[in-house]
Amino acid sequence: MPSYRDEGLVLRTHKLGEADRIITLLTREHGRVRAVAKGVRRTTSRFGARLEPGGHVDVMFAKGRTLDIVTQAESRGAYGAHAVGDYAAFTAVSAMLEAADRLVVEDGEPALQQFLLLLGGLRAICDQGRSPSQVLDAFLLRSLAVAGYAPSFEECARCGAPGPHQAFHASAGGMLCPDCRLPGSARPSAETVQVLGALLSGEWPVVEAADPRHLRQASGLVAAYLSWHLERGLTSLAVMER
Structure with a gap:
């Protein structure tokens, strides 16, 4: 059975069978991969604890008919487990994992960035x-940019006129000049736009x-921008203390 090795971050898990x-x-090299880890829910599993959300692993896969199979996993960092004792860190990590899963559209397509x-x-x-x-907000903005949804904060998102501008509209792509301003635009402070x-x-x-x-206002605009481009918000984001 053909096999391959890669470095991965566990985004989520689902039970399968008993x-x-x-x-x-x-x-790192194969983008998003969905694979079966056999027997990991047994207490005798060799690597079950390494394949929890937020885990950073070196992993060996065997090619399967529909899903590949995890045959070996070595831990390089247990970030999800590390954050469990800190509610703010745990919810931020959970939101980042969920966002990464949503923003990588195709399984198997390279997604190194x-x-x-x-x-x-x-x-x-x-x-x-x-x-x-703040790490979560930075991650979300950069991930959206990598996915092709880069927001504009210095120039008008519609006509390119240099800023600073005072209106923000998620569906338009960021800040808008007075001529392009749309109904319902938010009016963040200059300090928030700088953030x-x-x-x-x-x-x-x-x-x-x-x-x-200004950090709180920036977080609200990041969440609105993300929700617009994902067509719905992140479940993990709804329970964060912002």
Whole structure:
């Protein structure tokens, strides 16, 4: 039976039969992979604990007829388990895993940038101790950009007129100039728009120096932008303390 090896992040799991699970991973070389892990729900399983959501693993797959089969898994980091004791970190990690699963559309298609963004986000929360909420917002904006939905915060999203601008509309793609402004546009403060741009570009000194009210307003706009492009919000995002 042909086999292959890859590095992956466990996005979610589903029970299969009495002792198996279907594991969905975002891998470095093969994009999103759904595979069966046989016997992992038994207490005697060799690698069941390594294949929990948020796990970073080196994994060996055997090619199957419909789903591939996990034959070996070695842990490189248990980010989901690490975050369990911190509600803010756990919900942020859960939202990142859910978003990555939703933004990678096709199984088996390479998604290296999404993999690296997710791995970097998990490390920022669990290893570097950055604010879970701000890491999540930065991850969501960058992941949307990689998926082809890059928001515009410095120029008008419709006509390209240079900013700063005062109106934000999710369906239009970001900030809008006075001539392009649409009904129902939000009017974020200039400081909030600066935070959004810093989250997208990774300017952490700007983010960390921002006023909490501007961070909260930025989080609300990120959530609205994400919901528009995914056509519905993230389940994990609804239970976050923002």
